[in-house]
Amino acid sequence: MSDRIHAADPGTETTRIAVRGLTKIFGEAHALPGALALAERGTSREEILAQTGCILGLRDVSFDVREGEVLVVMGLSGSGKSTTLRCINRLVEPSAGHVTVDGVEVNGLGEAELLAFRRRKFGMVFQQFALFPHRSILANVGYGLEVQGVGREERESRARAAIEQVGLAGYENARPAQLSGGMQQRAGLARALAVDADILLMDEAFSALDPLIRRDMQRQLVALQDRLHKTIVFVSHDLDEAIALGGRIVLMKDGAIVQGGTALDLLTAPADDYVARFVAHIDVLGVLTVASCMHPAAAIPAGATAGEALARLGVADEGFTVDSHGRPSGRVARERLAAAESGAPAGPLADPPGMVAAADTTLRTALPAVGGQGVTAVVDGDGRLAGALTQSAIIAALAARVRPDS
Template sequence: MSPMISVRNLTKVFGEGKTVDDAVALAGEGIGRGEIQQRTGATLAVHDVSFDIEPGELFVIMGLSGSGKSTLVRLLNRLIEPTSGSIEVDGRDLGSLGDADLRSLRNKRIAMVFQHFALLPHRTVRQNAEYGLQIRGVDPGERREKAQWALEQVGLGDRADARPGQLSGGMQQRVGLARALASDTDVLLMDEPYSALDPLIRRDMQHLLVRLQRELRKTIVFITHDLNEAMLLGDRILLLKDGRLVQVGTGPQILESPADDYVRDFVSDVDRSRVLTASDVIRDPRITVTLDERPADVLVRLGKAEATGAYVVDDERRILGVIRDDWLGTAASNGNSGIDRNALVEEFRTTESDRPLIDLLHQVGRNPVPLAVIDDERRLLGVVPRGAVLAALSDPNRSS
């Protein structure tokens, strides 16, 4: 599958004339942003950045204030013209587009959600949600229908006739998100959309975005300076420092293998329990059992695994229940040739592979078998032992 967005050697310098060329040359020599500005008067905003974003990916660009992240996201739809480098959206080179084609791309392919909502106060919530469709020339009935659908997606279906001034900050941001959803573009650019919100409202909006992305699978570029937010939302994360790319990877990859001391310090205070999921600590079960196995043989296997119980699964690895060692001991003494389904107990708990570890802490270690990771068909994918969770939550980089 081809990338939805492909960026190669992207550079942006704010300056005039020869100062821009001088700044680019100094940046190529590895000179830092501060010295470049002192020597040339030009500002190096982004330098030699390359990355790909896959269709349906929620890609986070993050860094501290002044790192270049907001400039980078505006380069992606040519709100800012690059100094050099290339940007392709679904195979189309943005640098080759004339003004009319660029406006069409922004209207139909790329939507943007801003930090400060950018709502029109004299229009209703529905009219704000359908504004992008109106610019595109969509029929009034169709745009009303799409806007109403989008408002329902963000939980504002009953506030369509309200004015933005009648809504809280969190609700206004939901309208901004609904406007982007109603436009039904391939790409959403979100420039620190939640940074102005109160912490509780911000958390609600984060979880709303996670739910919508799971259902709609848009290609989203999300800008933030909050690493915990980046780790919660991002399929992958790009870290910027002084306009330069420092590292790209999944949250767990960046936590476990920081590229340098800057990244190591950056991630040192991350709440790992909210970043790592069951899939990051999943293990193969030491033992699984089928109903046709002899209890005496299962007892031997339990002893070798130092376990007091085991999952009993069918031919497709769906969990039927748990068999305990005390029943197996009695059955072995009686010479039973198989496991009685009525002997299975429900002393186990299950989780999905994408569930954060913080949701699992109260479940691990409370039953005779480890926490089971299952798929939608209740098939056993693996287990989450308590020791694996504790090991994952300890930060190996703190001692280095």
């Protein structure tokens, strides 16, 4: 299963975290070897429990986390997300398999090395804010540095900077109880940022927050990430959250990975029926890109005649004139071209191109532009004509994704 993820890797990005073949069995020590043998043979979770009394937490989990990405580990409750995350910094000891972080074999570290490694490499943010109630926000945020033995002055200055980053400036002296849930979680995030670890492990960090605040936090994290370029492993049971964070997704079920890829991959090429059902209620408009729905557009060079333009149009009703850089300069309808002298210049027959849509944006972003036009020019990153998007293509794409409830 995990091969799928690796196959999708272009291989050029730096791998920060390599998770390889992680299996975790929870249970009585004497029963573990038998349970592990069963797990390796593919025996079901239920059967392993029935035969050995052990719980299969993870089975053969492998994936990479690349430098600077937000990787979302997703799945229903009990699917093994937290166990996976905890194996990365070895809060949980895997029964088989291993994790490498920046080339360091985490499972080979001695106890003292492991503690130092954890503090240096990882910032953690949990669902429970875990702030000390009697400490100020400043002291809470500086806690990780205090543990590291950083002196008071430096500690406070770094804590203040982190507090500023998460938008809590002015609350340095407040107690946690004086802050809303969202603000407390921002303090939790600041505490992770203050230690300056560049890998953040976030376990359902926003799950306890009200939906609106939660969406706000997701946006803030994305904005923060744009500036800070941390490497983030974010555990969530919420597909919409995974989409909002915008990164690659590792979808887990019963302790194993069912599929890895972008939300678009999961939606357009689900590995199995489970994935298809999982994404059935996805916010399709927020996932499908303009590029995934567009079709080829007739590009009519600025100097073309009406006859040449018609030939370029093929069967299309409308085409786009382009400037010397290939950027849309106008739109021209078949009837206009057909009604004109074949040798007449096409340019003057064109109307302004109207709103254009960028190929890499989502349909949700593009809809306002597309809504009022029969055909919309799609442009690439350089503004060049890349295709055309029609209302009917959007409707067809949506219709293909609407699945009956099951």
